[in-house]
Amino acid sequence: xxxxxxxxxxxxxxxxxxxxxxxxxxxxxxxxxxxxxxxxxxxxxxxxxxxxxxxxxxxxxxxxxxxxxxxxxxxxxxxxxxxxxxxxxxxxxxxxxxxxxxxxxxxxxxxxxxxxxxxxxxxxxxxxxxxxxxxxxxxxxxxxxxxxxxxxxxxxxxxxxxxxxxxxxxxxxxxxxxxxxxxxxxxxxxxxxxxxxxxxxxxxxxxxxxxxxxxxxxxxxxxxxxxxxxxxxxxxxxxxxxxxxxxxxxxxxxxxxxxxxxxxxxxxxxxxxxxxxxxxxxxxxxxxxxxxxxxxxxxxxxxxxxxxxxxxxxxxxxxxxxxxxxxxxxxxxxxxxxxxxxxxxxxxxxxxxxxxxxxxxxxxxxxxxxxxxxxxxxxxxxxxxxxxxxxxxxxxxxxxxxxxxxxxxxxxxxxxxxxxxxxxxxxxxxxxxxxxxxxxxxxxxxxxxxxxxxxxxxxxxxxxxxxxxxxxxxxxxxxxxxxxxxxxxxxxxxxxxxxxxxxxxxxxxxxxxxxxxxxxxxxxxxxxxxxxxxxxxxxxxxxxxxxxxxxxxxxxxxxxxxxxxxxxxxxxxxxxxxxxxxxxxxxxxxxxxxxxxxxxxxxxxxxxxxxxxxxxxxxxxxxxxxxxxxxxxxxxxxxxxxxxxxxxxxxxxxxxxxxxxxxxxxxxxxxxxxxxxxxxxxxxxxxxxxxxxxxxxxxxxxxxxxxxxxxxxxxxxxxxxxxxxxxxxxxxxxxxxxxxxxxxxxxxxxxxxxx
Amino acid sequence: xxxxxxxxxxxxxxxxxxxxxxxxxxxxxxxxxxxxxxxxxxxxxxxxxxxxxxxxxxxxxxxxxxxxxxxxxxxxxxxxxxxxxxxxxxxxxxxxxxxxxxxxxxxxxxxxxxxxxxxxxxxxxxxxxxxxxxxxxxxxxxxxxxxxxxxxxxxxxxxxxxxxxxxxxxxxxxxxxxxxxxxxxxxxxxxxxxxxxxxxxxxxxxxxxxxxxxxxxxxxxxxxxxxxxxxxxxxxxxxxxxxx
Numbered sequence: 001x002x003x004x005x006x007x008x009x010x011x012x013x014x015x016x017x018x019x020x021x022x023x024x025x026x027x028x029x030x031x032x033x034x035x036x037x038x039x040x041x042x043x044x045x046x047x048x049x050x051x052x053x054x055x056x057x058x059x060x061x062x063x064x065x066x067x068x069x070x071x072x073x074x075x076x077x078x079x080x081x082x083x084x085x086x087x088x089x090x091x092x093x094x095x096x097x098x099x100x101x102x103x104x105x106x107x108x109x110x111x112x113x114x115x116x117x118x119x120x121x122x123x124x125x126x127x128x129x130x131x132x133x134x135x136x137x138x139x140x141x142x143x144x145x146x147x148x149x150x151x152x153x154x155x156x157x158x159x160x161x162x163x164x165x166x167x168x169x170x171x172x173x174x175x176x177x178x179x180x181x182x183x184x185x186x187x188x189x190x191x192x193x194x195x196x197x198x199x200x201x202x203x204x205x206x207x208x209x210x211x212x213x214x215x216x217x218x219x220x221x222x223x224x225x226x227x228x229x230x231x232x233x234x235x236x237x238x239x240x241x242x243x244x245x246x247x248x249x250x251x252x253x254x255x256x257x258x259x260x261x262x263x264x265x266x267x268x269x270x271x272x273x274x275x276x277x278x279x280x281x282x283x284x285x286x287x288x289x290x291x292x293x294x295x296x297x298x299x300x301x302x303x304x305x306x307x308x309x310x311x312x313x314x315x316x317x318x319x320x321x322x323x324x325x326x327x328x329x330x331x332x333x334x335x336x337x338x339x340x341x342x343x344x345x346x347x348x349x350x351x352x353x354x355x356x357x358x359x360x361x362x363x364x365x366x367x368x369x370x371x372x373x374x375x376x377x378x379x380x381x382x383x384x385x386x387x388x389x390x391x392x393x394x395x396x397x398x399x400x401x402x403x404x405x406x407x408x409x410x411x412x413x414x415x416x417x418x419x420x421x422x423x424x425x426x427x428x429x430x431x432x433x434x435x436x437x438x439x440x441x442x443x444x445x446x447x448x449x450x451x452x453x454x455x456x457x458x459x460x461x462x463x464x465x466x467x468x469x470x471x472x473x474x475x476x477x478x479x480x481x482x483x484x485x486x487x488x489x490x491x492x493x494x495x496x497x498x499x500x501x502x503x504x505x506x507x508x509x510x511x512x513x514x515x516x517x518x519x520x521x522x523x524x525x526x527x528x529x530x531x532x533x534x535x536x537x538x539x540x541x542x543x544x545x546x547x548x549x550x551x552x553x554x555x556x557x558x559x560x561x562x563x564x565x566x567x568x569x570x571x572x573x574x575x576x577x578x579x580x581x582x583x584x585x586x587x588x589x590x591x592x593x594x595x596x597x598x599x600x601x602x603x604x605x606x607x608x609x610x611x612x613x614x615x616x617x618x619x620x621x622x623x624x625x626x627x628x629x630x631x632x633x634x635x636x637x638x639x640x641x642x643x644x645x646x647x648x649x650x651x652x653x654x655x656x657x658x659x660x661x662x663x664x665x666x667x668x669x670x671x672x673x674x675x676x677x678x679x680x681x682x683x684x685x686x687x688x689x690x691x692x693x694x695x696x697x698x699x700x701x702x703x704x705x706x707x708x709x710x711x712x713x714x715x716x717x718x719x720x721x722x723x724x725x726x727x728x729x730x731x732x733x734x735x736x737x738x739x740x741x742x743x744x745x746x747x748x749x750x751x752x753x754x755x
Numbered sequence: 756x757x758x759x760x761x762x763x764x765x766x767x768x769x770x771x772x773x774x775x776x777x778x779x780x781x782x783x784x785x786x787x788x789x790x791x792x793x794x795x796x797x798x799x800x801x802x803x804x805x806x807x808x809x810x811x812x813x814x815x816x817x818x819x820x821x822x823x824x825x826x827x828x829x830x831x832x833x834x835x836x837x838x839x840x841x842x843x844x845x846x847x848x849x850x851x852x853x854x855x856x857x858x859x860x861x862x863x864x865x866x867x868x869x870x871x872x873x874x875x876x877x878x879x880x881x882x883x884x885x886x887x888x889x890x891x892x893x894x895x896x897x898x899x900x901x902x903x904x905x906x907x908x909x910x911x912x913x914x915x916x917x918x919x920x921x922x923x924x925x926x927x928x929x930x931x932x933x934x935x936x937x938x939x940x941x942x943x944x945x946x947x948x949x950x951x952x953x954x955x956x957x958x959x960x961x962x963x964x965x966x967x968x969x970x971x972x973x974x975x976x977x978x979x980x981x982x983x984x985x986x987x988x989x990x991x992x993x994x995x996x997x998x999x
Binding site for chain 2: 062065067068069070071078080081082083084087088090221228231232235238239251253256257261262263621622632633634636637646647648677678679682711712713714715716717718719
């Protein structure tokens, strides 16, 4: 049938076309669409855990097969929406390289040879020790008997909500170890230490109501830590005409969606921020009384401190035109209300703590951090089980070397392996939970050497869903339940200050022999005679639902299982007087740093050779740092990470689009492709995280892991060969001198074309 | 095709007893002279942030194989440093009024339905791929999965060696649900609706702002409309389409 004829017939409404339609309808039905529609729309409300945003979801199954994840419309945070990562959670659960059984190493560490064992055997090893390839290892019971419970090192990557509460606050405390590593210093540590040093820096304004946003290096809508909720808020703000200026080394999607992208030379946000403050004071765009009520300094002291930081000075350092700095400062100062936002781009630098503190200073001067705090009620669960005391026993491996960092405060996580290598503490049982330090820290090869050394780490246990670069070095692997197969209670705030309580409940039985580690921890506690008061995560969450005021009256656990979410609608936003914040930090001053935020220059950045660029890192919107690369739908979208290099720089170095280029740093070299772009600062070379796995399975690395179950016809359809490169291999484990946070965005590398 | 004479009863049987959505429109059209529906989508390029939530929603909803796609988001960079910009372009079947794929198919497997959907009859499709090259939007692909797993084999998108493309998630429309892509769009950049209903959001947007479709010069009369952004300088061939 010709198209024209078809339309003609359709227009006169002849029987033939109806027949055609109905025929199609009928024939289409011979292949019925099984999906999230119809009777299959039996939903289970749960919570995502692909990224830290933890949106509320609805999961749909077709028989026993989980088929779809959507956002839960009852959530006041993600409002029925969920991102690419969240929806790809299905392939996290079903990925063909999922670890489904406890495994014990046979052969040397990292040889990839495993013996499938029972949970009884696995837990017996953890409790009582035993033999791993002829070597004796100690178990938890022995460590307690010997009075050295702190030799149980628990090192986690991602653990929040009641997973954290049960594992750490209850189990590890009752056991007696405070040897707990996290991933703080490779994440946002410089920012959190800046906050700790400065005090309560909560804004006086509701973020959604501001008229202008200055964004320093935050991929707010690409990969924000509150991904979908913040996307929705910012989207609504943009519709309202809120101005957004994004200072970033790279044209992120956030920068692209801002009113203006202002490229900054890597590591110089601090200079721009100081100059913005300088202009506000110079132009009189401040309220003296408010500043002095808010902070522990006088305006006169600030003026004196900021004298040298002129826009011209900042232009010299950052490359941002002084006129633009002045214009933006005046616009910011004159706006009714504004907000500075920032993240790793601004503060995961040598000068990051001071950069973040300078941002607080800017908002104090601009009046956005004023004498009053807009205080919202947190979503705080009540747990009916008595908490064990926090134990004192801790291995001395969490602060780096003595005096290495001014404010280490017990969580310089990327130095844990270095400290173990130096012999500062020997964990008899080192358990890695939902973490991949080999891949996620800098200087990957060094990490591997430490993990392979059985004299430094006699017994390495990994709790994981996939055969990651760290897990493949373990002696014993415990197969964890994926986030879709377990219980957690979560709580977060909403835009309007309404506490949102929600739960993660299993939408499917754990596959294979996998078990939620939280339940395993409860089991271990029972075996060790530690009386936690509950026997499983479900029991704990049930207890919390019944003990939490308001929720109990609404129907408690049964209500939560049905709806997934409960809101404390009684909560009110309050404005309370702020305790003075420390723009001047005594602690920093005593450690030899400027008490007020002052310029710090990275020693390596002062003079760059012709072929030297500063390597910066970033995240994209379809991956988490290291744990989503087994999700086929995400890898199909983003599987290669060429180095972004400015067109003018590329011209200078004779590099063209898609050329192979070599990146060399002090700790190694890598070869990758060039992406020649107008969207990156000429002094920077920018490469995303996420890719270049050499383990973790076929979607992540292109190689099936030794445990691949070949259950996925899609794996034969993969049309890409490139799995990207992993830039952490050439980034040293170098922490900023104040907080110890890894300087992700400071490494100087030489770049050359590979002929 | 003409063997069975239609009665109202048989129509209802064929369509099922769905009371909402498309079926209702079919019935109306046959028994009255009320206007057909014209299902359409507006892509608000000012709002699209290129997050690919739609891409993955579609993959999951329709069981689309790796290597195939019913919808994707392209991106393109413009300008000279530091005045550089990037914009995002969600792409899918445009459900054209004059769809070149329909006339290109030698097997009459593609039809324009009364609700405006351009749909592929999988039983008639013989995988000749002429539709694939006829479509100026690159919206049609041949399912590459020769041996679908048990758990996906019933999805129409996995029909072996058949053409496949967006059908506005018709199975969802029948349940009164919106397409999977617009359902999950975090910025509400995808707006789905019926242009035959003058009060629908899409009608107000399309008529009010005189929105245009992509590559209108091809004469396809596309029913996916683009709002804002820079579609006038968009060239699908130059954009990064996530295919290397």
